[in-house]
């Protein structure tokens with residue numbers, strides 16, 4: 603069982619009119635102005651999954667500022683899971699700074715979505731540590747049993763498009779503020795796994811899973827075993843690619859190049875995400 607816990611797809615309107623959307627949304631421009639930055643469709647993703655032996659992918663859209671675009675994106679994700687119910691699982695795009703965010707999450711939950719995200723706080727100009735702002739979102743996610751996936755980034759190292767200032771300290775504040783929400787911290791939580799050596803961080807991260815999205819651009823693959831050595835539970839690492847920012851093929855090869863025992867590798871590849879999704883259903 604292989605589950606990609608982190609992919610992005612876009613409605614045909616956005617792919618066809620990319621230039622217009624680059625003007626409309628500055629964060630979209632930050633991430634996708636590069637002509638090489640591909641906007642994939644559900645069909646592109648399914649083809650990639652078939653080529654690479656991937657059973658299921660979590661599909662995210664984009665954290666637009668405009669609520670109309672958020673709705674358009676979520677409608678496309680809803681159509682995609684209807685079309686490929688056994689292959690795709692949707693997470694709702696949201697803008698927590700906009701009115702009606704919780705209602706949009708309710709609407710998506712009603713359409714069978716299983717999570718919210720990827721949150722992109724810098725793009726929508728809020729802080730992940732702003733618990734007053736995020737409380738309504740966290741509450742509706744808890745009530746409707748939705749996982750929250752958030753972008754995070756490293757406070758050090760090279761600069762890249764979309765790096766954002768969502769650092770381990772903001773993630774730690776978010777986890778502490780909402781202990782009852784199940785959270786996936788993308789891109790290894792910006793390095794929070796290393797702080798699991800501190801008992802207080804280990805305690806607040808009990809409900810946090812880490813994905814390795816785009817990690818081949820960031821860390822040596824030794825990070826998998828390093829995270830385990832630091833005390834991250836082997837059940838809390840989920841494989842995610844960040845497709846189409848990076849290919850699923852490349853990210854599979856990256857995980858397989860990590861010196862992980864077979865059981866830990868299989869857990870990361872799919873079993874952990876499967877368990878999390880099942881636990882959220884019961």
Ligand SMILES: [Zn+2]
Pocket residue numbers: 720752753754788789
């Ligand atoms: Zn991200």
